[in-house]
Amino acid sequence: MTELTQSVRLETEGSVALIIVDNPPVNALSWHVRAGLFEGMSRAVADGASAIVLICDGRTFIAGADITEFGGAPKGPGLAETQAAMEDAPVPVIAAIHGTALGGGLEVALCAHYRVALGSAKFGLPEVNLGLLPGAGGTQRLPRLTGVPKALEMMTSGRHIGTAEALECGLVDEVVDGDLAALRAAAVAFARRAVDEGLPLVRVRDRDDKVLPARGDTKLFADFRASIAHRTRGFLAPEYNVRCVEAAANLPFEEGMQVEATLFREVMSGSQSSAQRYAFFAERAANKVPDIPADTPTVDVARVGVLGAGTMGGGIAMNFANVGIAVTIVERDQESLDRGLGVVRKNYERSASRGSIPAEAVEQRMALITGSTDKADFADCDLVIEAVFENMDLKQSIFRELDTICKPGAVLATNTSALDVNAIAAVTSRPESVIGMHFFSPANVMKLLEVVRGSASSPTTIATAMAVAKRIGKIAALVGVCNGFVGNRMLFMRGAEAERMLLEGATPAQIDRVLYDFGFPMGPFAMSDLAGLDIGWKAERSTGSTIRELMCESGRRGQKNGRGYYTYDPDTRDKTPDPEVEQLIRDFATSKGHEPREVTDQEVLERLLYPMINEGAKILDEGIAIRGSDIDVIWVNGYGWPLYRGGPMWWADSVGLAEIVERIRTYGAALGGRHWELSPLLERLAADGGQLQSFSR
Numbered sequence: 001m002t003e004l005t006q007s008v009r010l011e012t013e014g015s016v017a018l019i020i021v022d023n024p025p026v027n028a029l030s031w032h033v034r035a036g037l038f039e040g041m042s043r044a045v046a047d048g049a050s051a052i053v054l055i056c057d058g059r060t061f062i063a064g065a066d067i068t069e070f071g072g073a074p075k076g077p078g079l080a081e082t083q084a085a086m087e088d089a090p091v092p093v094i095a096a097i098h099g100t101a102l103g104g105g106l107e108v109a110l111c112a113h114y115r116v117a118l119g120s121a122k123f124g125l126p127e128v129n130l131g132l133l134p135g136a137g138g139t140q141r142l143p144r145l146t147g148v149p150k151a152l153e154m155m156t157s158g159r160h161i162g163t164a165e166a167l168e169c170g171l172v173d174e175v176v177d178g179d180l181a182a183l184r185a186a187a188v189a190f191a192r193r194a195v196d197e198g199l200p201l202v203r204v205r206d207r208d209d210k211v212l213p214a215r216g217d218t219k220l221f222a223d224f225r226a227s228i229a230h231r232t233r234g235f236l237a238p239e240y241n242v243r244c245v246e247a248a249a250n251l252p253f254e255e256g257m258q259v260e261a262t263l264f265r266e267v268m269s270g271s272q273s274s275a276q277r278y279a280f281f282a283e284r285a286a287n288k289v290p291d292i293p294a295d296t297p298t299v300d301v302a303r304v305g306v307l308g309a310g311t312m313g314g315g316i317a318m319n320f321a322n323v324g325i326a327v328t329i330v331e332r333d334q335e336s337l338d339r340g341l342g343v344v345r346k347n348y349e350r351s352a353s354r355g356s357i358p359a360e361a362v363e364q365r366m367a368l369i370t371g372s373t374d375k376a377d378f379a380d381c382d383l384v385i386e387a388v389f390e391n392m393d394l395k396q397s398i399f400r401e402l403d404t405i406c407k408p409g410a411v412l413a414t415n416t417s418a419l420d421v422n423a424i425a426a427v428t429s430r431p432e433s434v435i436g437m438h439f440f441s442p443a444n445v446m447k448l449l450e451v452v453r454g455s456a457s458s459p460t461t462i463a464t465a466m467a468v469a470k471r472i473g474k475i476a477a478l479v480g481v482c483n484g485f486v487g488n489r490m491l492f493m494r495g496a497e498a499e500r501m502l503l504e505g506a507t508p509a510q511i512d513r514v515l516y517d518f519g520f521p522m523g524p525f526a527m528s529d530l531a532g533l534d535i536g537w538k539a540e541r542s543t544g545s546t547i548r549e550l551m552c553e554s555g556r557r558g559q560k561n562g563r564g565y566y567t568y569d570p571d572t573r574d575k576t577p578d579p580e581v582e583q584l585i586r587d588f589a590t591s592k593g594h595e596p597r598e599v600t601d602q603e604v605l606e607r608l609l610y611p612m613i614n615e616g617a618k619i620l621d622e623g624i625a626i627r628g629s630d631i632d633v634i635w636v637n638g639y640g641w642p643l644y645r646g647g648p649m650w651w652a653d654s655v656g657l658a659e660i661v662e663r664i665r666t667y668g669a670a671l672g673g674r675h676w677e678l679s680p681l682l683e684r685l686a687a688d689g690g691q692l693q694s695f696s697r
């Protein structure tokens with residue numbers, strides 16, 4: 001055995017050389033890995049190896065370039081020399097893959113003559129998720145192996161494919177059952193066979209049989225672009241990936257590589273990729289809580305209770321059933337329970353009919369969900385999540401009851417989106433076991449979970465909520481108690497200013513368009529229409545004192561009755577601005593003494609987003625969010641903030657805090673209102689050249 005660098009060593013089995021990478025946690029291609037791979041190839045060939053196997057220690061094959069090196073000064077050798085050494089080696093080179101072969105890792109494997117993988121392995125080019133494209137020849141080699149349609153789909157979605165799919169599309173040559181030792185043995189056996197049988201040394205770059213069908217086929221690319229247009233709106237990287245695949249189809253390999261290199265440089269130096277790379281690490285940082293060490297004991301969650309089988313409760317229950325955790329769901333009467341469970345079943349059936357889950361999963365998952373009308377059935381649950389409507393008295397009375405029913409040590413969670421978790425915890429005899437778990441609607445789809453730490457929540461309760469979130473595939477951020485927590489508290493500020501601008505002369509359509517063009521999936525008024533204008537509205541208490549009340553009074557309920565801030569086509573649900581609504585707003589504004597004026601798009605944008613930034617800074621100052629990047633994680637994953645703009649804190653830093661402070665002062669002086677009161681932290685950071693994204697108390 002020879003140590004080549006700190007992370008790469010060379011071993012031999014008879015005449016077969018093994019280059020082994022060991023660079024925890026994910027064997028990323030750090031400079032010393034690149035150096036070791038190159039050295040390993042040179043030595044193995046010089047030593048007269050009959051074949052070479054590239055394999056990794058630890059939990060995975062190479063999971064990509066080392067993202068922490070991006071943006072820094074170049075260090076060590078590039079990857080191209082190693083890739084050339086692999087392709088041009090005079091003896092068979094076999095990549096042995098387990099875990100995930102991603103990005104640069106897969107691009108290295110594509111330079112081997114053959115690929116052998118464990119059945120559990122996954123393959124992908126996820127660079128697009130980092131605002132990038134596979135810049136180490138992946139854009140030119142993958143289509144040559146899998147064909148153009150598959151490569152387009154993989155590269156623009158970043159999806160990881162399993163071995164069955166990889167075998168079918170030609171990405172791997174042999175699949176092995178068992179563990180890493182079995183993979184090693186099989187790869188060495190494959191290498192020996194390749195030598196004995198004189199298998200050809202296949203250089204993927206030389207193949208064009210799989211790309212020929214797409215050569216000159218402009219329609220194929222036009223149709224593909226149209227098919228992803230909606231999903232990728234605003235993002236640069238998907239289009240750049242498509243251009244590279246187009247080059248792979250139409251140009252010789254070397255020319256395609258030139259296209260890849262030019263476009264890679266462009267995306268790598270652009271702001272979108274830097275926002276998306278930031279978001280990657282922000283998500284992982286959010287899962288770490290400074291005063292809760294990673295080894296904090298957690299409650300073993302085998303059965304979860306959900307109170308309420310409405311849209312929220314049903315969606316929450318699905319998250320657990322999806323990962324094999326048993327759920328007891330309780331409703332107050334059989335009819336509501338049946339209705340709720342019916343919706344859950346329909347959701348699963350729809351997923352199965354779309355092919356996103358296997359047909360048999362519908363019954364398997366439904367079998368994990370037990371319905372009941374008796375809260376006493378929560379007695380054996382390890383975690384109970386209350387998902388009834390937002391009313392403090394109701395929630396307190398429920399928690400009093402849960403306190404008497406649930407077993408000692410069970411975690412009691414409330415799904416409140418704004419109420420005081422401490423006041424809810426205080427009615428129990430075990431406030432240390434109470435926590436907020438704020439899911440976002442639809443709860444089975446939305447990635448975000450705000451975990452709300454009460455002042456008495458114990459480390460175990462917090463660690464359990466964070467661990468459970470990870471288990472069900474959520475991105476969790478831990479926040480403190482205040483009205484609306486992080487997400488909704490900032491949203492309230494945006495909403496207040498949006499309403500105000502209506503009075504001054506902006507229209508719902510203008511305000512929504514500005515946010516849509518910024519990259520949000522929809523603006524505040526389209527969102528209100530979707531949620532229903534009458535949430536929390538009661539006819540008998542309505543006094544016509546806000547635009548929303550007036551809308552409800554005139555029978556406008558939003559999308560559900562086809563009339564809200566917009567009118568909706570009953571078949572297509574397409575929305576059209578409604579002159580009647582604009583008149584209603586103007587009349588109301590006049591009655592309040594407002595002269596309509598032109599509000600520019602720039603003003604709309606600043607007045608919607610700057611109060612949010614200001615509030616975000618106050619939230620940080622109060623310690624409600626742990627770090628600036630947690631706020632960004634919340635907004636990107638729960639509120640539709642465009643990923644390629646990092647999040648409100650990242651974006652504010654990119655605009656410049658001094659500029660934002662100046663604008664807040666100007667608007668504050670002209671308009672007044674609590675949300676324009678400048679955050680002292682924001683003021684200080686602006687003066688000191690500090691950043692919101694990296695701020696932490």
Ligand code: 3H9
Binds near residue numbers: 065
């Ligand atoms: C690329 O390859 C460009 C090339 O085309 C061109 C080159 C010229 N680098 O996610 P986890 C860290 S772009 C550095 O919690 P999991 C991560 O921060 C890259 N660090 O684990 C975390 O650190 P910590 C293309 C990385 O088991 C720890 O590893 N590749 C990298 O849930 C564990 O991560 C990708 O985009 C990295 N590449 O999931 C793959 N990856 O513990 C990105 C991870 O200190 N990675 N870390 O917080 C992933 O998708 C997941 O990490 C993976 C494991 C599926 C591998």
